[in-house]
Amino acid sequence: MKHTRLLIVGSGPAGYTAAIYAGRAGLEPTLMEGIQTGGQLTTTTIVENYPGFPEGIDGFELMDGMRQQAERFGTLMLSTSVVKCNLAERPYRIWTDDGEEWTTDSLIIATGASAKYLGLDDERKYQGQGVSACATCDGFFYKGKTVAVVGGGDTACEEAIYLSGLASKVYLVVRKPYLRASRIMQQRVEDNDRIEVLYETNTLGLFGEHGVEGARLVYAKGTEREREYSLPIDGFFLAIGHTPNSALFQPWIDVDPEGYIITDGDSPRTALPGVYAAGDVADPRYRQAVVAAASGAKAAMEAEKYLAEQQYTQTR
Ligand code: NDP
DSSP states (O other): OOOEEEEOOOOOOHHHHHHHHHHHHTOOOOOOOOOSSSSSGGOOOOOOOOEOTTTOHHHHHHHHHHHHHHHHHHOOOEEEEEEEEOOOSSSEEEEESOEEEEEEEEEEEEOEEEEEOOOOOOHTBBBBBTEOHHHHHHHGTTTTTTEEEOSSHHHHHHHHHHHTSSSSSEEOOOOOSSOSHHHHHHHHHHHEEEEEEEETTEEEEEEESSSSSSEEEEEEEEEOOOOEEEEEEEEEEEOEEEEEEGGGGTTTSOBOTOBBBBSSSSSSSOSSTTOOOOOOOGOSSOOHHHHHHHHHHHHHHHHHHHHHHHHHHHHO
């Protein structure tokens, strides 16, 4: 069994930033990177809204930079995933996919959230070539173009409205005959000349020689009105929700009905002493790299304070 004072789980902006701060505070943190090293940003192309990069930066490069910075300050970087944990008592216990067992005095959960996809093969085929799950990240590439947003909730409406400020035409593809979004968001969509809502519509697939050039849609599937057709589009945005990666910790950590970890207001503190949640796993609202990075910094600062207090009480 191995022991660390601070274990960080997750290698997105929250996890790496937590490691940079904790490393600089001399905590020698251990970071378990999980399956997708670098997190969601490594699936996008250019990141243009992360401050400090006026020309934008490749998502992979940005995350690699954060990783190196964390290593420079003494983070032990492990390319393992957590498969099980026991947070019933301290030190907390963690088991990894390479068969190791760890104990830790404090824990930062930065496991992120995964955008939901429809499950079409074409979504994988055109990932980064017209398929995106983040309008704020990728919308800029569709200036003056035609895009479709799938979903009928607040996120889909928000993404469609955002994209309508860039694209010349936005189709909102909604599987039900109504929007699930709040009334105010519905109104904004209705009032927007560039957005056209396609109700009772599902996506069958995507096509295109050089990236997405169109979607195959079906209207009123299973009814007498059923009709399949092709819709020319340049971009296909998913906004059908996110799944926070919190399942492993749920027996011990409070989560909201969607599975997002509940923290103490603006602080990353959970109800468990020395356990913090940072980034998208605890953020149903903003889901931005810069916000995640900031919460990672806060979590590390809280952990540092917690560990210092522990040490003080133990040595007295
Ligand atoms: P929601 O779960 O509210 O909505 C998901 C949407 O995607 C629904 O319209 C759903 O359809 C649709 N959907 C789900 N699966 C599929 C599928 N396989 N095929 C087609 N459509 C599908 O998620 P959101 O991300 O929109 O919102 C999450 C939470 O965050 C909500 O509570 C929301 O209010 C909140 N939020 C608030 C904002 C704000 O206040 N400005 C902004 C963004 C989010 P169906 O309706 O048929 O189930």
